[in-house]
Each structure stands twice: as structure tokens, then as C-alpha cells.
Amino acid sequence: MAKSDGGDACAGKRGSIGARRNPATEVAILDAAGAIVDEGGIGALTMEAVARRARAGKATVYRWWPTRGALLLAVYERQKQTDGYPDTGTLEGDMAAVLRLLFAYWKRPEGALFRHIVAAAQSDPELAEALETFRKERLASLTEVIGRTAARGELAQDLPVADMARAVMAMAWLHLLTGQLDADPVALARVLVRGWGHTA
Amino acid sequence: MAKSDGGDACAGKRGSIGARRNPATEVAILDAAGAIVDEGGIGALTMEAVARRARAGKATVYRWWPTRGALLLAVYERQKQTDGYPDTGTLEGDMAAVLRLLFAYWKRPEGALFRHIVAAAQSDPELAEALETFRKERLASLTEVIGRTAARGELAQDLPVADMARAVMAMAWLHLLTGQLDADPVALARVLVRGWGHTA
Known part of the structure; x- marks a missing residue:
């Protein structure tokens, strides 16, 4: 798992643009989280591993998803259609x-x-x-x-x-x-x- | 976890009385299984550990509970009241x-x-x-x-x-x-x- 906080010190890491999410960074983080889960199961997902793989700061990951559970659920929901449920009339x-x-x-x-x-x-x-x-x-x-x-x-x-x-x-x-x-x-x-x- | 099948060779082990369950052995096996789960969680439950702790043959455990899942569920159900559900009239x-x-x-x-x-x-x-x-x-x-x-x-x-x-x-x-x-x-x-x- 490498040294702690190593990811934050990397050159070339993706940044946020303040409180608002940077869409490219968001995509990179969710891609990284999804790939980690695919490869090693949910137990393999740590905030540090995600930050490192996405070349993002750990603080950025934590700011948008306060816990690894929240991040896991974001990965889970990612492919859901967002156009709601049909109104069938009954x-x-x-x-x-x-x-x-x-x-x-x-x-x-x-x-x-x-x-x-x-x-x-x-x-x-x-x-x-x-x-x-x-x-x-x-x-x-x-x-x-x-x-x-x-x-x-x-x-x-x-x-x-x-x-x-x-x-x-x-x-x-x-x-x-x-x-x-x-x-x-x-x-x-x-x-x-x-x-x-x-x-x- | 000791050597495999060691439990079956133990002196003084409890026996079954053929196809019918020996109630004392059944109690000993369920007690042993319950204690193992209490101490180490369900991951700690193996048929071998149960047989050893209950001083029963592994074959006996398997005969009555064909899988560790079946044994876990027997431990789970053990304290359930068996007098069924009340008939309240509605x-x-x-x-x-x-x-x-x-x-x-x-x-x-x-x-x-x-x-x-x-x-x-x-x-x-x-x-x-x-x-x-x-x-x-x-x-x-x-x-x-x-x-x-x-x-x-x-x-x-x-x-x-x-x-x-x-x-x-x-x-x-x-x-x-x-x-x-x-x-x-x-x-x-x-x-x-x-x-x-x-x-x-």
C-alpha cells in the first residue's frame, strides 16, 4: 500500500477547483475506485489507493466523498439512469x-x-x-x-x-x-x- | 487448526447411534459450534473444529449437518420457540x-x-x-x-x-x-x- 499520504505529494496530480467538483477529477476518482473494486473487491478500496490511482489529493477525495462507504455507493450508482421512474398511470x-x-x-x-x-x-x-x-x-x-x-x-x-x-x-x-x-x-x-x- | 482428521481418531469421542441422532452428541456438537462462533465469528467455524471440540467424529457432524452452513443455521435456530405462531383471528x-x-x-x-x-x-x-x-x-x-x-x-x-x-x-x-x-x-x-x- 506504499507510504501514507504519498499520493498527495505526487507531481502532476489532478486538482479540484475549490468547493465545486472538477468534473475531470470526479471521473478520474470514480474510474479509479471502480477499477480497484473490480480488481480486488470492496475490501481493496481505501481512500489512499483511490487518490494514488486517480492522481488526486486524498483531501479532494475526502471532500467529495466523506467515507469509503460513500465512495463505494457512488461507484454503485454511477451507471444508473437518472431520468427517474416512468409514470404508468397506476x-x-x-x-x-x-x-x-x-x-x-x-x-x-x-x-x-x-x-x-x-x-x-x-x-x-x-x-x-x-x-x-x-x-x-x-x-x-x-x-x-x-x-x-x-x-x-x-x-x-x-x-x-x-x-x-x-x-x-x-x-x-x-x-x-x-x-x-x-x-x-x-x-x-x-x-x-x-x-x-x-x-x- | 491441528492436523486434519485428528479429531476422528480421538479416544473417548462421542458416538452416534446409527442413522438416528444421539441427543447428547447433538447437544455437544451444537454447544461446540455455538462456542466457536461466539469466540471467533462464523469464519472460525469448520466441521473439523466442531468435531474436535465436541469430541465427536467428523463423519457424525457431516451426517447430521451436511455443510457448515446447515450447522450455522442449526445454531441460529436453536433457541427459537417451537410452539409456532399465535392464531390471533385476523x-x-x-x-x-x-x-x-x-x-x-x-x-x-x-x-x-x-x-x-x-x-x-x-x-x-x-x-x-x-x-x-x-x-x-x-x-x-x-x-x-x-x-x-x-x-x-x-x-x-x-x-x-x-x-x-x-x-x-x-x-x-x-x-x-x-x-x-x-x-x-x-x-x-x-x-x-x-x-x-x-x-x-
Whole structure:
């Protein structure tokens, strides 16, 4: 692992442009992190190794991703489509789409990465914290998607939307962690959503 | 780890009484396995270490638990109450009871053990297979509990009972793996079960 902080003293290292991220440096750091994980698994990822490989300062890496967990999750999310979830017009259709998109993403190498992050988080409190922060963001997005239905006045009033989102996320995680990504998203959405709407 | 197969040659080792399990030997093996996991984590558990510590033959251990995963899961399940789930008269009440009992069990050291089994299974195919066998048994039990409601004619006809069981299991696992065992089982059961019954 070479000498500590050696990366920071390298000539020709990439710099940041202050508080704003320098896109080229961001790409270099995520490329480096992804390559390290590909080659040695998530255990091989240290902030120092990433900085050295990306020819960036360790302080730069830490400024944008405060922990290696945050960096791992950035690598995991990197290839996700950012254009959101389709609005199919029904809650069941929306939730089936959410599960279908997730299962498709998890069939890529990113699925194995996420499994390993969840696994490592079981015995790594710092990683668990990063995962929990990430998970709450995803839960909020999912709650928002379900909230579209609520805005159409079609949701049961006495069930918290966040609990609905939690149920969908739980179903997704179980299928990832038990290697069942070929399950039918429509059937899974149906058993979850039934009863959540007035019209569903 | 001493020399291989040394345990089998020990004098004074416990024996089996043929195909049927010798209860004293079973207790000794599970005690030994539990102690090894307590002291060194699940990575420390090998069939050989268990046989040596229990003064049993390795063949005996293998005969009753074909893999270390199966043995780990036997240690995990050992303290579970075997008197089944209460019949509360409603599906929502039954599922809340299932979640309440599971969360209570998972607050014991067994919860940490199960988290670590699920985690290790993500990169250990043999353990994953043992976990999957175990999980399908638990899913069948849960399906049976929900089936009691179906027998009373109160379940939606077009939703597979196994998918309902899967949703409940998923909710439970998510809460274990994210350290949220203080969640309210009644609220979680409500968001799942709504819509599954004619009368729920």
C-alpha cells in the first residue's frame, strides 16, 4: 500500500477547483475506485489507493466523498439512469416499473457490488452508516413516486406512504440478496400494492 | 487448526447411534459450534473444529449437518420457540405477531448471527445454498400460517399466498439488515396485509 499520504505529494496530480467538483477529477476518482473494486473487491478500496490511482489529493477525495462507504455507493450508482421512474398511470404499474428497473440494474456488475456493500455493512459500522444514508435517500425517492398516486387522490389515507415505500424496497432487497432477480416484477408489485389505493 | 482428521481418531469421542441422532452428541456438537462462533465469528467455524471440540467424529457432524452452513443455521435456530405462531383471528394480527416474534429473536445474539450468515452467503456459494434451503422452509411455514386465513375463506383468490409470505419475510429481513428491529410490527403488518383479505 506504499507510504501514507504519498499520493498527495505526487507531481502532476489532478486538482479540484475549490468547493465545486472538477468534473475531470470526479471521473478520474470514480474510474479509479471502480477499477480497484473490480480488481480486488470492496475490501481493496481505501481512500489512499483511490487518490494514488486517480492522481488526486486524498483531501479532494475526502471532500467529495466523506467515507469509503460513500465512495463505494457512488461507484454503485454511477451507471444508473437518472431520468427517474416512468409514470404508468397506476400504482401497481409504477411499482412494477420500479422493481423491473432495479432488477435489471442489479443483473449488471453493480448488483454484485451492492450485495457486497450490504454484506460488509453488517460488520462495518462506518459502511453501515453510509449505506443507511444512501438507503434513506432512495426511500425518499420511492416515497415521492408513490406520492404521485396520493396526489391523484387514489391512496388509502391511513397508511403511511413511507411504509409502502419500505415494503417495496424490502421486496427488492430480498430478491437481490437471495439471487432471485428473475422474479416477475408485476406479480410482486401486485401483492404489495393491493389495498394501498382506492382504485388500485 | 491441528492436523486434519485428528479429531476422528480421538479416544473417548462421542458416538452416534446409527442413522438416528444421539441427543447428547447433538447437544455437544451444537454447544461446540455455538462456542466457536461466539469466540471467533462464523469464519472460525469448520466441521473439523466442531468435531474436535465436541469430541465427536467428523463423519457424525457431516451426517447430521451436511455443510457448515446447515450447522450455522442449526445454531441460529436453536433457541427459537417451537410452539409456532399465535392464531390471533385476523391476518393482520397474525402477521404482526410473526414480525414481533422475529424482531424479538433477532434482538438476541442470534440476530447478529443471522445477519452474518446472510452477509457471508453473498460471497460463499455453499453457505448461500444452505441459507436458501433454510429460507424456503421458513417461507413454507409462513405460507402455512397465512393459509389458515385462506382456510377461513378470507383471502383474495387471485394473489398467491407464497407471494404474501415473501413480502412479510422481505419486510423482516430489511429491518434486520438495517438495524431497525424497534420498528412497529403492527404498522408494518398493516401496510402489507391491507388488500390481501376480503375482511382484513
